[in-house]
Amino acid sequence: MxxxxxxxxxxxxxxxxxxxxxxxxxxxxxxxxxxxxxxxxxxxxxxxxxxxxxxxxxxxxxxxxxxxxxxxxxxxxxxxxxxxxxxxxxxxxxxxxxxxxxxxxxxxxxxxxxxxxxxxxxxxxxxxxxxxxxxxxxxxxxxxxxxxxxxxxxxxxxxxxxxxxxxxxxxxxxxxxxxxxxxxxxxxxxxxxxxxxxxxxxxxxxxxxxxxxxxxxxxxxxxxxxxxxxxxxxxxxxxxxxxxPPQVTELAHLLSRSNGVNSELPITLEEAVDWLREMGARAVKVFDGEHYVRNAGDPVISFNNASFVYPDGTLALNSINIDFYRGEFVAIIGQNGSGKTTLVKHIVGLLKPTRGEVRVFGKKTTEMSIKEIATRIGYIYQNPDHQLFCQTVYEECAYGLRMLGLGESEIKKRVGDILEKVGLGGLESVETFLLSKGQRQRLAIASVLVMDPEVVIVDEPTTGQDMAQSLSIMNLLKSLHGEGRTVIIVTHNMRLVSEYAERVVVMKAGNIILDGEPRWVFSQPARLKEALITPPQITQLGHVLVGEQFSPLTVYEAASMIRLGE
Amino acid sequence: MSEVVTQASIKMKLAIISGIFGGVCATAALFSIIIIPLPGIPGGSGFWIPAALYFALTLWFGLYGALAGHIGTFIGMGPFFGWTFQVWADGALGDFMAPLICRAFFLLFKADPELKTRRDYAVWLVSVPIATCLAAMWIHFVNYSFGTITFGAWVWGVIAYTIGDSLAVFTIGTILLRVATKWVKTSPFYVTGRLL
Amino acid sequence: MSQRTFFTYVAGDSPLVRLHPLPKVTLLLSVNLVALIIEAPIPLLLLTIMLALSFKLLRVPLIGLKKFVIVVLIASQAVLISYLLGSSIPGSQVYYTYPWGAYVSDMTLLYAATMIMRYTSMLLGSTLILATTTSRDIVYGAAAFRLPHTIALMMSLAFRTTTIFVEDFIRVRDAMILRGANFSEGSILERARKYANVFTSMIVIALRRIMEIAYALQAKGFGAAPKRTYYREYKLRISDVVITLTLIAGVLCAYVLRYYVGFLAFPGWLPSV
CATH class of the missing domain: 3.40.50.300 (P-loop containing nucleotide triphosphate hydrolases)
Structure with missing residues (x-):
């Protein structure tokens, strides 16, 4: 050639x-x-x-x-x-x-x-x-x-x-x-x-x-x-x-290292199945498939028979009934156009249901101003450019606080703190236009977090980001969750869903077809297929190897559940 | 090692700068009319806000930026005023001339659109009102010719338009020039040293 | 099947959708020209009614009829103010004279009404055409008039990207609202200042986007061949030629009637005159 x-x-x-x-x-x-x-x-x-x-x-x-x-x-x-x-x-x-x-x-x-x-x-x-x-x-x-x-x-x-x-x-x-x-x-x-x-x-x-x-x-x-x-x-x-690396390769690497095996690692799902079988792998733990039910008092967000029809006649939400509770980390998944973004826009009041109701902190969104909702719920767009409209990094973060009427010394303190938290400390006077895409994404997050919202909604937080940037953003969200805030992400990245979320909502054509903990959701490949979703590779491996009752969510979890050589 | 200083072809500049930014100016015109309705002069604001954009665009991209203003105003005013000869000939053509006059000042006095020096600012502050005033005279002359205003309204129209346009250009255009010129200069679309 | 145009969807079998771009562009120009030539109230009223009816006949959705009427009313108000305060048109009755010499007569009111109809007919006519236009019409229309393809692409991109930037605008504005901005409060200047942020952001988005579009156009060989070819064949049918010629004849006829016969001049064809 x-x-x-x-x-x-x-x-x-x-x-x-x-x-x-x-x-x-x-x-x-x-x-x-x-x-x-x-x-x-x-x-x-x-x-x-x-x-x-x-x-x-x-x-x-x-x-x-x-x-x-x-x-x-x-x-x-x-x-x-x-x-x-x-x-x-x-x-x-x-x-x-x-x-x-x-x-x-x-x-x-x-x-x-x-x-x-x-x-x-x-x-x-x-x-x-x-x-x-x-x-x-x-x-x-x-x-x-x-x-x-x-x-x-x-x-x-x-x-x-x-x-x-x-x-x-x-x-x-x-x-x-x-x-x-x-x-x-x-x-x-x-x-x-x-x-x-x-x-x-x-x-x-x-x-x-x-x-x-x-x-x-x-x-x-x-x-x-x-x-x-x-x-x-x-x-x-x-x-x-x-x-x-592919999850199956990482798993084989971990198992090889812990078992002292020295062989060529698999790089595809099919190869991994063969490799594990050759190594005499067996599952030492399976799951009982229990359904996640959170029972944490009153919900912070409630959809009651909420429907939404766009002016062109598209039914984007079809009689949705769902509650989100304080301190949850929720991932909303589904193919493009399934209604995910429409759903979260209802939470922040950018859209109001054409039928039914949406309540945030007990009040109907139709009776609240967006500004009122925005003080408690922060929404971060997929494309940071749609969210950055000030000249400098400092001004961008200070904007929302000024609208809340805070004093300049308080604003300065809060902006300084949040910029340090997202890794943009020292860039206060830099023009937002000159930041890299990753920095702009983090600034967009900072500009919302600085308002100290109780609920944080992030639309596709890691699109176009490399592993290090994705991890940095997801760890930031995890730390917010750790502080007791409710975090809701909309994403296509199943690996992140399985590693970070504690509840997964699957949408299809304006309906919620699955709602539960990630393991329960990912152990139903047939239902997921309806929504054109495929579970993470490591979960698929579990299904092929043992069955749907064996649904590891992360590589480390899978490694701890598999024994070689017997 | 060789330095590559490319220039986009005229075809590319026409299609990309005039076309795409035409879309931006149209959006600006469209929303300005809805958002900032001026009592007695409906649609007047449809010329003002885009003006801020195409003054910057013309200082960056020359003729192609001015064309963007022309096309954008024409399209943006359309849903409210129809895609008519009148809109094409008055505001839209006025919006084509005004930023080119401003650009001529910048070239004549060798000012930099980055607005780095006092001289740059001086040229900016002087050229904008002159350019908008000349455009306003043209625009209201056309409206008068089409019969939609009387001669009496011409004088007031010119004064109001010049003030409105200049304020919008100074408010938004200055930010744009300060923020983006440095970056735009590295693009193959940046036009330097020529009026057209 | 409906056809997507720049601004709406139109029934695929609407006569206007099937029309060759040449008579379509001619129709756009003719409506504007005829409205400009006619200065007599009744013929202008007839033209306006005819254009309004053609939306129904040609099965073109009149986008946002309510908004359309409001716009006409607002614009009419501007024309009226201008004529009521600053004109001196002689008539059989003078209702009011201002200290600065202008006065309001019966003919002032009639002329102002005529100008409103002129404006309305141009608005209706151009909306009728543009609402049924696709980028294909612009490209092939330009080719029919022997205009360079670049001009057609420029116009087509401007129309098409307007709808994309409108979405961008709404997103940025929503982001500001979510951070506490209130766009319905404050004086005109204060509101303009808030919107300055939105427009600045839009320019930044557009500046980033132009490079991507430029790359795509270059990759697709834009301007590569000295002579461009066309995928679709738009053959002028006899009906297209007849319509085009009729439209041109109509414009010429209006011109002769107005400037040589005086029939369409103000006050022109009026039962009382």
Missing amino acids: GEAVRIRDLWWRYGLGQDWTLKGVDLTVREGEFLVIVGPSGAGKSTLCLALCGLIPHFLRGYYRGEVIINGRDTRKMRLSEITKIVGIVFQDPDTQFVTMSVEDEVAFPLENHGVPREEMIKRVRKAMESTKILDLRDKYPHELSGGQKQRVAIASILALEPEILVLDEPTSDLDPVGKAEIFSMLAELKKSGRTIILVEHNMEEAAKYADRIVLLREGKITVDGSPRKVLGDVEKIKSMGIY
């Missing part, structure tokens, strides 16, 4: 940046190879993608050294339009990639730009839609599709150009578990057709199934390069670099 891409000593620094984002990257990708690039936030993964598709140096301003060779030619000596015919790139957010109002027009758009004759275009558009399984969506408005469908449309529009190399920059980070699976199975099909695939991904469990090779990028340099087995098998090393 020949070389599809060769990168030699590539350095890049953005115009505004003081530091180099890429620091001498050397990388070769073979034709037909499925390469996965991993690394913590700020490692330079997206920048490397931009260099691969020629946007660096053809479109961005900065400082460049080294070379990127595509099909034997230096990208600097090629026109961007030539490069885009060979290298197709798909970005993280499909919504920003759409420029037309129908799926079919969207797929045809790149071909029109390249002046492809109409007859040829018709064939290619159909082929691209078929290979991404979106033919039946051809007349739909792209923005109204589900997350997975949107991303498939984005990929189809690039595939229509028939590029030899497909680069995907975190295409699944905003998707629900089923959307993620859709994209990965589609990539597996594309790999079979012989295309070179370069994927930037945080999700090692899916990547491990398909990748031929994994490279780890850290601080602008490739620090690890090898087969998935070699890279993921070195569990301690990749964890130290801020990457989550």
